[in-house]
Amino acid sequence: MAVSLTSLAGRSEKELSSAPTTPRRTSSKPTLSTSLQHAAHTRLEQCLNHANRMLKRNFAKPELLFSVRGKAAGKAYLQSQQIRLNPTLFAENPQAFLDEVIPHELAHLLVYQLYGRVKPHGREWQTIMKNVFGLPARTTHDFAVASVQGKTFEYRCQCQTLPLSVRRHNKVQRGEASYHCRRCRAQLHHTGIQLS
Numbered sequence: 597m598a599v600s601l602t603s604l605a606g607r608s609e610k611e612l613s614s615a616p617t618t619p620r621r622t623s624s625k626p627t628l629s630t631s632l633q634h635a636a637h638t639r640l641e642q643c644l645n646h647a648n649r650m651l652k653r654n655f656a657k658p659e660l661l662f663s664v665r666g667k668a669a670g671k672a673y674l675q676s677q678q679i680r681l682n683p684t685l686f687a688e689n690p691q692a693f694l695d696e697v698i699p700h701e702l703a704h705l706l707v708y709q710l711y712g713r714v715k716p717h718g719r720e721w722q723t724i725m726k727n728v729f730g731l732p733a734r735t736t737h738d739f740a741v742a743s744v745q746g747k748t749f750e751y752r753c754q755c756q757t758l759p760l761s762v763r764r765h766n767k768v769q770r771g772e773a774s775y776h777c778r779r780c781r782a783q784l785h786h787t788g789i790q791l792s
């Protein structure tokens with residue numbers, strides 16, 4: 597499944613998120629190892645130095661936080677020049693984050709400093725990804741998102757058990773919807789088990 601790689605924060609530093617919204621998890625805050633945090637800072641600095649050399653500029657070093665939740669890999673906050681990464685997805689996909697997500701977010705901040713507010717993944721951003729970082733200008737990721745997905749509930753028909761999202765589960769509980777198995781066509785009933 598392709599999921600929006602990142603999103604941009606807007607004028608008042610509110611998110612202009614293009615990522616699908618997910619219910620907040622109630623589990624405890626994921627912790628990221630210090631070695632991965634260190635690797636992220638090092639990679640960011642390396643990308644920044646590289647961009648400074650290539651573009652003959654002296655861009656300020658962005659702040660780096662690990663506070664994104666849900667399915668987005670990272671977010672760029674243009675006005676505060678902040679990069680926020682998803683600690684859960686980072687821990688699960690460290691190489692992809694170091695290779696691609698960090699330069700992706702940094703490119704947003706560089707574009708903002710160079711051109712102001714332009715289309716998030718437009719020509720300017722694509723050019724920086726390709727010509728400065730030598731990376732594909734991708735805007736989606738295919739990380740497994742099970743660990744950052746919202747709550748799911750187990751349902752059963754006559755042939756299998758299936759997970760239903762919390763949104764669907766709530767509709768069933770309120771009597772607003774019923775769901776049927778595509779295979780056996782029987783109605784799905786909650787087994788009483790919450791899967792995540």
Ligand SMILES: [Zn+2]
Nearest residue numbers: 602603700704
């Ligand atoms: Zn982006």
Ligand SMILES: [Zn+2]
Nearest residue numbers: 753755777780
């Ligand atoms: Zn069935």
